[in-house]
Amino acid sequence: MEERKNKSLIDLYSTMNDQDIIVYYKGPFDDIILSEIGNKIRRKAFDSPKAGKRLFAVFMELAQNVSLYSFEKNRLESVDRWGVGTLVVYETATSYILMSGNMVKNEVLEQIVKKCEEINGLDHESLRAMKRKYRSSELPADHKGGNIGLIQVALKSDAPLDIEAKRIDDEHSFFTISVSIFK
Amino acid sequence: MEDLTIAGSRDIYFSPSVNLKAATGVCSISGESYLEEPYEFYKKIGMWFTDYIKQGGKSIVLDLKLSYFNTSSSRAILETLRVLKDIHHSGNEVTINWYYPNPDDDEILMEGEDFQEECGIPINMIEYELQDSEN
Numbered sequence: 001m002e003e004r005k006n007k008s009l010i011d012l013y014s015t016m017n018d019q020d021i022i023v024y025y026k027g028p029f030d031d032i033i034l035s036e037i038g039n040k041i042r043r044k045a046f047d048s049p050k051a052g053k054r055l056f057a058v059f060m061e062l063a064q065n066v067s068l069y070s071f072e073k074n075r076l077e078s079v080d081r082w083g084v085g086t087l088v089v090y091e092t093a094t095s096y097i098l099m100s101g102n103m104v105k106n107e108v109l110e111q112i113v114k115k116c117e118e119i120n121g122l123d124h125e126s127l128r129a130m131k132r133k134y135r136s137s138e139l140p141a142d143h144k145g146g147n148i149g150l151i152q153v154a155l156k157s158d159a160p161l162d163i164e165a166k167r168i169d170d171e172h173s174f175f176t177i178s179v180s181i182f183k
Numbered sequence: 184m185e186d187l188t189i190a191g192s193r194d195i196y197f198s199p200s201v202n203l204k205a206a207t208g209v210c211s212i213s214g215e216s217y218l219e220e221p222y223e224f225y226k227k228i229g230m231w232f233t234d235y236i237k238q239g240g241k242s243i244v245l246d247l248k249l250s251y252f253n254t255s256s257s258r259a260i261l262e263t264l265r266v267l268k269d270i271h272h273s274g275n276e277v278t279i280n281w282y283y284p285n286p287d288d289d290e291i292l293m294e295g296e297d298f299q300e301e302c303g304i305p306i307n308m309i310e311y312e313l314q315d316s317e318n
Contacts (some may be wrong), residue, residue: 135257
């Protein structure tokens with residue numbers, strides 16, 4: 001059993017070694033982790049300040065979504081305040097790619113997918129209009145953020161939001177979103 | 184009436200630097216905004232503006248020079264701008280200046296334009312030269 005565990009970790013590590021990975025993280029998305037990874041991303045992308053700023057802004061919104069809305073909460077501490085999830089940032093010759101993943105309830109997943117599909121059907125100006133409309137309306141009761149994070153992510157990135165979901169059981173799915181930012 | 188002064192900081196959270204001057208009504212919020220309690224932070228600023236007018240202040244100038252803010256902050260900033268709109272609509276002089284960096288960074292300008300459209304009060308868009316240290 002131990003041997004198998006190690007092997008899968010080695011496989012995971014080798015897979016990641018094939019890409020130029022800036023950050024790979026799985027665990028609770030607490031405020032200190034966000035700050036550490038955020039600073040790392042800022043420093044890494046310093047050569048291209050504009051792309052760096054966008055990458056940082058996108059990271060912050062996606063990470064805060066995991067932190068606030070992941071169904072899975074931190075079990076390492078007695079307070080289950082922080083959402084648990086995973087995040088990968090890597091670079092290709094032309095882009096930075098940022099992916100995040102976390103558990104969601106299936107009914108929440110439906111709302112997120114619907115919102116992402118709506119976002120992906122809009123051009124830049126319509127996205128700005130959508131952001132203004134959402135920002136000007138009252139926050140849903142269960143929202144702690146601004147309710148415009150995904151729209152902001154789309155505005156700051158260069159390709160449609162690439163979303164995927166894997167059903168875990170009747171109630172839950174694992175949701176991932178991938179975003180590209182041109183250098 | 185006291186000034187409201189908050190030193191900017193960039194630690195686990197980022198607080199903008201806030202300078203609200205009771206003697207002149209000339210105020211500024213600058214830096215980066217990613218806060219643990221954004222609504223409380225900006226509510227305090229909105230309340231200061233309301234009190235300032237209640238206590239006889241006639242005009243407010245607000246310089247906004249923000250280089251980064253997350254979406255929770257942006258919602259809270261919009262609330263503050265709406266407080267200023269109400270103050271303006273009740274006959275007081277309110278000037279809002281939105282500073283955006285050049286070159287080739289129109290994203291901050293667009294944020295300013297979006298705020299203007301949403302809060303319903305004119306905002307002056309003012310370009311400034313980005314220093315290396317501000318990148």
